[in-house]
Amino acid sequence: MANRRVPRPVPRPPLIGVTACIRTVDGSRTHTVVEKYIRGITEGLGGLPLLIPALGDDLDIGSVVGSLDGLLITGSLSNVEPHLYGGDPSAPGTLHDPARDATVMPLIITALTAGIPLLAICRGHQELNVALGGTLYQRLHEQPGRLDHRAPKTDDLDVEYGLAHAVTLTEGGLFQQLNGGDLRLMVNSLHWQGIDRLADGLDVEAVADDGTIEAVRVTRTDSFAASVQWHPEFKVRENPFSLALFGAFGDAASAYAGTRQRTR
Numbered sequence: 001m002a003n004r005r006v007p008r009p010v011p012r013p014p015l016i017g018v019t020a021c022i023r024t025v026d027g028s029r030t031h032t033v034v035e036k037y038i039r040g041i042t043e044g045l046g047g048l049p050l051l052i053p054a055l056g057d058d059l060d061i062g063s064v065v066g067s068l069d070g071l072l073i074t075g076s077l078s079n080v081e082p083h084l085y086g087g088d089p090s091a092p093g094t095l096h097d098p099a100r101d102a103t104v105m106p107l108i109i110t111a112l113t114a115g116i117p118l119l120a121i122c123r124g125h126q127e128l129n130v131a132l133g134g135t136l137y138q139r140l141h142e143q144p145g146r147l148d149h150r151a152p153k154t155d156d157l158d159v160e161y162g163l164a165h166a167v168t169l170t171e172g173g174l175f176q177q178l179n180g181g182d183l184r185l186m187v188n189s190l191h192w193q194g195i196d197r198l199a200d201g202l203d204v205e206a207v208a209d210d211g212t213i214e215a216v217r218v219t220r221t222d223s224f225a226a227s228v229q230w231h232p233e234f235k236v237r238e239n240p241f242s243l244a245l246f247g248a249f250g251d252a253a254s255a256y257a258g259t260r261q262r263t264r
Contacts, residue, residue: 011254011257011258012048012257013046013047013048013254014045014047014048014069014070014250014253014254014256014257015047015048015050015067015068015069015070015257016041016045016047016048016049016050016068016069016070016071016072016253017050017052017064017065017068017070017071017072017107018033018037018038018041018049018050018051018052018072018074019033019052019054019071019072019073019074019100019103019104019107019124020032020033020051020052020053020054020074020100021033021054021074021076021078021097021100022054022097022099022100031051031053031054033049033051033074034074034075036231036233036234037049037072037074037075037121037233039233039236040072040232040233040236040246041072041246043236043237044233044236044237044242044243044246044247044249044250045246045247045249045250045251045253046250047069047070047250047253049072050067050068052064052103052107053103054097054099054100054102054103054104055099055103056098056099056102056103057102059103061103061106061107061110062110064107065107065110065111065114065116066114068111068116069116069117069253069254069256069257070116070117070118070119070249070250070252070253070256071107071108071111071116071117071118071119072118072119072120072121072124072249073104073107073108073118073119073120073121073123073124073127073128073227074121074122074123074124075121075122075123075124075190075191075231076097076100076122076123077095078095078096078097078100078123079094079095079096079123079138079192079193080096080101080123080126080127080130080136080193081096081098081101082136082138084101084105084130085130085134085135085136086135087135087136087138088138090138091138091139094138101127104124104127104131105127105130105131108120108127108128108131108132109131112218112220112221112225115221115222115223115256116223116256117223117224117225117249117252117253117256118218118223118224118225118226119224119225119226119227119228119245119246119249120226120227120228121227121228121230121231121232121233122190122191122228122229122230122231123191123193124227125195125215125216125227125228125229126193126194126195126229128199128202128216128218128227129195129198129199129202129216129227130199131199132199132200132201132202132218133199133200134195134196134197134198134199134202135195135196135197136193136194136195136196137193137194137195137196138192138193139192139193140191140192140193140194140212141192145210145211146194146210146211146212147165147189147208147209147210147212149164149165149189149190149191149192149194149208149212149229150189150190150191150192151189151190157234160190161188161190161231161234161235162188163186163187163188164186164187164188164189165186165187165189165208165209166184166185166186166187166208166209167184167185167186167187167206167207167208167209167214167215168183168184168206168207168208168209169182169183169184169185169205169206169215170203170204170205170206170207171183173203173205173217174205174217174226174248175205175206175215175217175226175245178241178244178245178248179241179244180240185206185241187206187214187228187229187230188230188231188234189229189230190230190231191229194212194213194229195212195213195216195229198213198216201218201219201220202216202217202218202219203216203217203219204216205217205226206228212229213229214228214229214230215227215228215229223252223256224248224249224251224252224253226245226249228245232245232246233246
């Protein structure tokens with residue numbers, strides 16, 4: 001009887017953790033993730049999204065990180081609590097999510113320490129800076145000389161997430177490579193907060209014309225670890241740079257998954 005060739009196992013798509021927010025829905029406390037982030041993972045890099053509940057100390061962060069191939073830190077309508085970076089109390093009526101803060105801050109540090117690929121978006125961009133010791137402007141549009149980076153008031157998502165202003169990419173940086181060598185890129189803009197003092201261990205990858213830091217790369221890890229202030233996940237396949245960014249994140253996550261499987 002001829003020897004039969006044993007088929008090699010088909011590599012599974014990378015498992016990408018996705019941070020959740022706490023919202024009250026029909027009177028119930030609910031862990032939520034907006035679908036565009038899920039689509040960013042499935043359509044932008046062909047990954048498997050896994051929602052990470054905002055349970056704070058009740059979540060075993062180490063076990064969660066140990067099961068992932070990549071981590072996506074999502075945006076949110078809520079602001080990072082200012083006491084986490086020594087800021088003044090927020091203006092009355094500001095939306096906060098302390099359960100998310102208590103989950104995401106240690107999650108970021110644990111993921112970076114483990115060398116897991118990471119992509120952070122909007123609030124996630126701000127959380128990354130705070131987690132590493134940086135500070136934030138709470139109301140960027142009130143800072144002298146700054147643009148109004150808030151979203152336009154509209155029910156049309158294509159308008160809300162439409163290209164709003166240009167950023168300049170760092171020459172020789174990762175984002176310039178992803179942008180085909182061009183140093184200028186148009187992005188959308190839907191945020192109130194922004195980076196004030198940049199944390200140690202972060203290099204700037206993009207800056208708006210008003211000086212707002214729009215993208216950074218983590219230098220303390222050899223893995224892909226970056227953040228953006230804009231929203232590349234929205235209709236990710238329709239924007240070449242967004243697709244390149246998610247593709248780079250996905251390639252790193254797939255490589256990390258392969259390394260994990262070989263060392264088991």
